[in-house]
Amino acid sequence: MTPTILKLGGSVITEKDRAETLDGAALDAVADAIADAFERDDADELVLVHGGGSFGHHHASEAGVTTTEGTDDATDAVAIHGAMKTLNQFVLSRLHDRGVPALPIHPLSAGARDADGALDLPLNQAATMLGEGFVPVLHGDVIATAGEGVTVLSGDEIVTAAAESLSAERVGLCSTVPGVLDTEDEVIPEITAYEDAADALGGSDAGEDVTGGMAAKVRELLALGAPASVFGADDIGAFLAGEGPGTTIRGGD
Ligand code: IP8
Secondary structure, eight states: OOOEEEEEOHHHHBOTTSTTOBOHHHHHHHHHHHHHHHHTTOOTTEEEEEOOHHHHHHHHHHHTOOSSSOBOOHHHHHHHHHHHHHHHHHHHHHHHHTTOOEEEEOGGGTOEEOTTOOEEOOOHHHHHHHHTTOEEEEEOEEEEETTTEEEEEOHHHHHHHHHHHTTOSEEEEEESSSSOBOTTSOBOSEESSGGGTTTTOOOOSSSOOTTOOHHHHHHHHHTOSSOEEEEEGGGHHHHHTTOOOSEEEOOOO
16 A cells, blocks of 8 residues: 555635634635546545644634643633534535545544654554545544643644555645745755755744644654655645645655
C-alpha cells in the first residue's frame, strides 16, 4: 500500500475570520477536484485530513487550549471536538454528493499523547478502509494527553503520523497560498532544509490559529520520509495527477 495523503487547510474550506463559517464555494471546488481525480483513477488510496479553520480554532482559543496547554473541562473539549465533527460532516457530504466514498476517522476516539507530548495514533482502521476502496477523512481535533487533560491535535501532526504509519508515497498540503513564499512573495520551488526558507517564514496571517503557521508546517514536512508539496486549491488536480505543484519539501531521510 502506497497511499497519498492530502491535507485541506482549514482556511481553504472555511471563512477563517468568522466563527463556524464554511466557505461553501471553496469546499465545492475542492470536492470537484477530488471527485475528478477519482474518476481519472488518480485518487486511488487517498487519505484526506482537514484542519480546523473557524470551527476548531475559534473554540480552542476561547477555551485557551493549544497543542501544549490542555484543559480538563470536558464541556470545552466537546465544544472543540463537536465543531470539528460538524466541519468533517460538511466535507464528507460534499464528497458523497460527488460519489467519493469518504469515511470519517475522529482522532479523539483513536489516539492519545504521552506526558512528553508524543502522539500515538494507530491507523489500522484507515489502512483497512483504503484496502476496501474508501477514502478515510481525518481532522484536527482534541486528544487525551497525559498530565494535560486534552490538548489540540493539529491536522499537520496527523499528516506526519499518517505518512509514517501508512508509509505514504506522497503528501500534499493544500493551503490558501500557492506554495511557501519567499520574501518577495514568489513561490520557493524546493526546500530541503529549514534554512532554505527561514527568512521568509512567519506566523499564520489570518484569524485565530493555535497551532502555528507555515514555519511549523515546513518543519514537520522536512521530518517526513516522503516528499511533500505545499500548493493552493487550484492545484489539487495537478497534485493528485502526480505533478509537484507549488513548493516541494524533501527532508532527506
Ligand atoms: O487547523 C487544528 O487543526 P489545524 C484543529 O490543522 C483544532 O491546525 C481543534 C483547533
